[in-house]
Amino acid sequence: MPNDAALKTDAEVIQNVLDHIDGWSTDEATETWLEPVENYLSQDRFEAELGLLRRYPTVFCPSLVLDRTGAFLTREAAGVPLLAVRGADGRVRAFRNACRHRGMQVAEGCGRAGGFMCPYHGWSYGLDGSLVHVPHEEGFPGLEKAGRGLVPVQTVERGGLVFVTQEPGAFGDDVLDVIPEMIPDDEHLHLYDVAEVAANWKVLMEGFLEGYHIKPTHRESFYPHGFDNLNVVERFGRNNRVVFPFRAIEKFRDASRERSADRVLSYNNHLFPNAMVITFPDMRVALVLEPLALDRTRVHSWALNGRALKNEANPAATQAAMAFLDAGVVEDRAMACSIQRSLAGGGNQVFEFGRYEGALTHFHSSLRDALEHLR
Numbered sequence: 001m002p003n004d005a006a007l008k009t010d011a012e013v014i015q016n017v018l019d020h021i022d023g024w025s026t027d028e029a030t031e032t033w034l035e036p037v038e039n040y041l042s043q044d045r046f047e048a049e050l051g052l053l054r055r056y057p058t059v060f061c062p063s064l065v066l067d068r069t070g071a072f073l074t075r076e077a078a079g080v081p082l083l084a085v086r087g088a089d090g091r092v093r094a095f096r097n098a099c100r101h102r103g104m105q106v107a108e109g110c111g112r113a114g115g116f117m118c119p120y121h122g123w124s125y126g127l128d129g130s131l132v133h134v135p136h137e138e139g140f141p142g143l144e145k146a147g148r149g150l151v152p153v154q155t156v157e158r159g160g161l162v163f164v165t166q167e168p169g170a171f172g173d174d175v176l177d178v179i180p181e182m183i184p185d186d187e188h189l190h191l192y193d194v195a196e197v198a199a200n201w202k203v204l205m206e207g208f209l210e211g212y213h214i215k216p217t218h219r220e221s222f223y224p225h226g227f228d229n230l231n232v233v234e235r236f237g238r239n240n241r242v243v244f245p246f247r248a249i250e251k252f253r254d255a256s257r258e259r260s261a262d263r264v265l266s267y268n269n270h271l272f273p274n275a276m277v278i279t280f281p282d283m284r285v286a287l288v289l290e291p292l293a294l295d296r297t298r299v300h301s302w303a304l305n306g307r308a309l310k311n312e313a314n315p316a317a318t319q320a321a322m323a324f325l326d327a328g329v330v331e332d333r334a335m336a337c338s339i340q341r342s343l344a345g346g347g348n349q350v351f352e353f354g355r356y357e358g359a360l361t362h363f364h365s366s367l368r369d370a371l372e373h374l375r
């Protein structure tokens with residue numbers, strides 16, 4: 001598995017897949033990984049992971065969610081309420097979602113606003129976070145409004161995503177240099193969903209990053225359209241790209257056909273530590289796994305479509321893609337929740353990730369190294 005090499009082209013991946021089909025093979029890591037189960041059970045480890053999420057540039061949302069001036073999204077990231085909004089100058093800024101009077105969250109949910117008025121006593125903030133109005137201001141003698149704007153959080157847009165770093169300094173934004181374009185400009189937001197799952201965020205993440213489970217777990221959902229244990233696995237920086245091929249790829253046995261990923265490859269881009277952008281036919285999904293507790297994760301999903309909306313001849317394509325995806329997601333969550341319930345039972349001291357699960361090895365080794373970097 002190459003490390004930090006340029007990602008393969010679609011044509012190269014397709015050739016790799018066809019070779020794997022012929023050889024009954026899949027990409028294999030050179031090493032396996034033993035992950036102590038204690039790392040899923042330890043409150044200290046969990047707190048350290050939250051600390052990493054606050055200090056690493058992490059995905060807040062797709063850029064297109066904040067598609068115009070005043071478009072905003074609030075959510076908690078690593079346990080901290082944040083507000084991101086696109087300003088009149090076109091820039092996305094994120095702030096700690098805490099009024100500078102007494103801490104009330106100044107915005108809720110998502111939408112579009114000309115500014116933010118705290119619902120408690122009415123202090124008002126501009127899209128750039130500045131404090132613009134304090135009712136009955138004479139009650140705060142000496143208040144320096146210029147110094148009481150919302151507290152900013154370092155924010156950059158890269159590859160079609162908004163990244164925030166709550167506590168900068170430990171990792172530079174250069175960790176994002178390896179991230180290619182993930183979400184093209186012509187995509188649209190189809191659906192934003194937030195769900196809570198009774199499983200550790202890493203257990204949930206693991207379910208996305210290997211194809212070794214496709215036949216047993218997804219026997220009637222994904223498997224009839226895909227392959228069991230057949231992936232092309234690449235690394236870029238601390239991130240992974242895991243390719244899940246569809247059976248329709250066989251059409252490229254015909255060498256005269258121009259090779260394209262459309263409808264034959266699903267790319268799962270794991271953006272370290274806790275986000276993914278996954279391509280499906282007629283659908284792209286951005287996911288953030290937000291740890292709430294050792295055994296609880298909030299999953300933010302943005303279903304994006306560009307192609308389907310433009311494809312007037314097939315308006316049901318997006319719905320079909322969602323249904324296809326939902327069936328598999330239910331199966332994966334059932335596995336994760338079952339694992340979660342067994343974790344503390346002492347059945348395992350370590351989990352062994354095999355050579356087919358190389359993206360998990362890269363995830364856990366990157367996580368260990370990043371945590372050590374913070375010590």
Ligand code: FES
Binds near residue numbers: 100118120122
């Ligand atoms: S807490 Fe926001 S105005 Fe008082």
Ligand SMILES: [Fe+2]
Binds near residue numbers: 207208213218328332
């Ligand atoms: Fe799965």
